[in-house]
Each structure stands twice: as structure tokens, then as C-alpha cells.
Amino acid sequence: MQFTAMILSNAEVSPGYWRMRMTAPPEFASAAPGQFVMVRVNGAIDPLLRRPFGVFDVGTHTPAHSGAVAQPYLEMLYRVVGKGTAMLSELHETDLLDVLGPLGKGFDMGDPDEEKLIVGGGVGLAPLYLLARELVKKSPVRLFAGGRTRDDILCITEFERLGVECYTATEDGSLGECGLVTEALLRRLDALQGRATIYACGPHGMLNAVAGIAADRGIPCQVSLEGYMACGVGACLGCVAPGHRHSAETPDFRCVCTEGPVFESGELKWRD
Structure with a gap:
């Protein structure tokens, strides 16, 4: 569906990374983890094309003033990498956006009687929060978050509040282990008792490595492509x-x- 969203908040959560909350139609409450939206950053011709963003979270916002009506919202994480996302970062509360979504095919929740292993890096964590929020209702969930530096590890506290056990790794050692997050994933798989499913989103190199690990061990793996x-x-x-x-x-x-x-x-x- 296409709708006009009003920005409720737009804050930088780590250098170069932003988290935006905006109003959404009631139908957005049923958005599946892994789906995305296409956002037109302004009404001008340039930039002409919409930008895709994973749905980070959905919920209900109740304004602070007395008698206010609860309003559904959606959130997205984004990184400023070009003209369009730079324009997004300059928007403020009450600004309007033209949004198309939710779009695409989301994650399959799998069997509840197995461990869920989530692997993400940078804005690849965006679709994984809503996924984790659903998975923890029936299964134990572990998150493996990786990045070049600590600035690329986003929203870990939010995952921990869900009850997700979190592992972090950075290539420069500034947060968590020094190295690749797939190394921590391999150790967990070595210690695994019972079945598991892997879910991953992030840079193509990371997805390539995770897919290879899953294939070698015969473990179901779902990946979200950017x-x-x-x-x-x-x-x-x-x-x-x-x-x-x-x-x-x-x-x-x-x-x-x-x-x-x-x-x-x-x-x-x-x-x-």
C-alpha cells in the first residue's frame, strides 16, 4: 500500500547510522519480519527513485498530550551513504514522507523446538530485530552481530531486552571479540545440542560465509539480501x-x- 507517513523521531544512534520512527496505517501491525518499505525522500524530481529500507520495528505510539489517540508506527534503521539518505537524516519530527509497503517476502519462523541463530552486521540488523521479537516467543534466540568497528554494532541493548543472548565481534577489536562474527557462530555450532536454524542479513561477504557454513553443516539458513x-x-x-x-x-x-x-x-x- 502507498501512504503518507509523518515522522515521529529521527535520531542518530551511532556515527552515520540513524533510526527513524514514523506513523503507519493500522495494517502495518501485521508486517512480517524481513519485509521492507520503499521511501520517497522528498517531493522533488531529484532524487527521482524511492529508497528501500528494512522494517526494524512496528508498534503503537501514544502522544504525550491528554486525550491523544494511539497511532500505529513503523521504524527503520539506515546508514547515510549518499544523497537520498543524507536528505533523510536532515528531516525532523512532523515532516512527511511518501511510503510504499510493506513489500516482499519475509522470514519463515521455522520449528519452535529448535535454537534460532541470528547473524547480522551494520544496517543488516534492521530486519532482524522484528524477527527476534517474534522468535523469542517460542524459541531460544542468539544474536551474532559483527562490524568493522564498534560504530557498526547497532541496537544491541534492544535485542538484550527481548531476552536474546548477544555475541559481538569487530574487525578492529573495539567491541567484543577481535575478528569476524562468523568465528563466534562456528563455536556456537560446535557446542550445539539439537537442531537450529540460521537467519542472516548484512554485507554480501558475510552472507556468503554464513551460507557456506550452513551448507557444510546441513543447517537450514535464511538470508535477507540488500x-x-x-x-x-x-x-x-x-x-x-x-x-x-x-x-x-x-x-x-x-x-x-x-x-x-x-x-x-x-x-x-x-x-x-
Whole structure:
């Protein structure tokens, strides 16, 4: 659905990373973890295209003044990387945005009688919070958050408040372990008793590594891809990713915005 959202808050939560809350229609309460929105950052021609953002959280906001009516909201995390996101960071409370969503296919919650292992980095944590919020209702959940520096580790306190056990790793050692977050994931898998499912979102290199680990150990793994999108509804085909049977002779592409952004890792072609 397309709607006009009013910004309720827009704050920098770490250098270069922002968290925005905005009003949403009542139907947004049923948004699935892993779905996303397409946001037009202003009404001008430039920038022309909407920007895709994962849904970080949904809920109900009650204004402070007396007699106020509760208002559904959605939240998104974003990183300032270009003109569009720089414009977003300059917006303030009561500014308006044109939003399309929720879009795409979200995560499958899987079997409740198994451990859930969530792996994310940077703004890849955006769709994983709502996922964790749902998973903890029925399953033990562990989060493995990685980044180059401590500035790339976002919203850990929010995950901990859900009851999620959190592990952090940074490449420079400024927070948590020094190294890659996949190393902590491997240790947990070595100690695992019983079944588990892995959920991941983040840089392609991290997803490639996580998918390889899951394949080697025969563990179900769902990944959320961060594709470049122009429309969000499958019309432009600008966000396609190679499927596992893809080759030059037999092309096999998956449309990230409509068939994803969440895929079983075995559906996709990864680097060797």
C-alpha cells in the first residue's frame, strides 16, 4: 500500500547510522519480519527513485498530550551513504514522507523446538530485530552481530531486552571479540545440542560465509539480501540475484523485491 507517513523521531544512534520512527496505517501491525518499505525522500524530481529500507520495528505510539489517540508506527534503521539518505537524516519530527509497503517476502519462523541463530552486521540488523521479537516467543534466540568497528554494532541493548543472548565481534577489536562474527557462530555450532536454524542479513561477504557454513553443516539458513531497487514491485528487474542453477548458458535469476528479500540460502548462487 502507498501512504503518507509523518515522522515521529529521527535520531542518530551511532556515527552515520540513524533510526527513524514514523506513523503507519493500522495494517502495518501485521508486517512480517524481513519485509521492507520503499521511501520517497522528498517531493522533488531529484532524487527521482524511492529508497528501500528494512522494517526494524512496528508498534503503537501514544502522544504525550491528554486525550491523544494511539497511532500505529513503523521504524527503520539506515546508514547515510549518499544523497537520498543524507536528505533523510536532515528531516525532523512532523515532516512527511511518501511510503510504499510493506513489500516482499519475509522470514519463515521455522520449528519452535529448535535454537534460532541470528547473524547480522551494520544496517543488516534492521530486519532482524522484528524477527527476534517474534522468535523469542517460542524459541531460544542468539544474536551474532559483527562490524568493522564498534560504530557498526547497532541496537544491541534492544535485542538484550527481548531476552536474546548477544555475541559481538569487530574487525578492529573495539567491541567484543577481535575478528569476524562468523568465528563466534562456528563455536556456537560446535557446542550445539539439537537442531537450529540460521537467519542472516548484512554485507554480501558475510552472507556468503554464513551460507557456506550452513551448507557444510546441513543447517537450514535464511538470508535477507540488500539489493539495489528502483521500484520494489518487480517491474524494473534491477534487483535480481543469481539462483543456484545460474550460468551463462542457463540464466537463473531471482527478483529480490518480490521473490525475496528473504531466501533459503540454498536457492542462491554463492562464491566458492
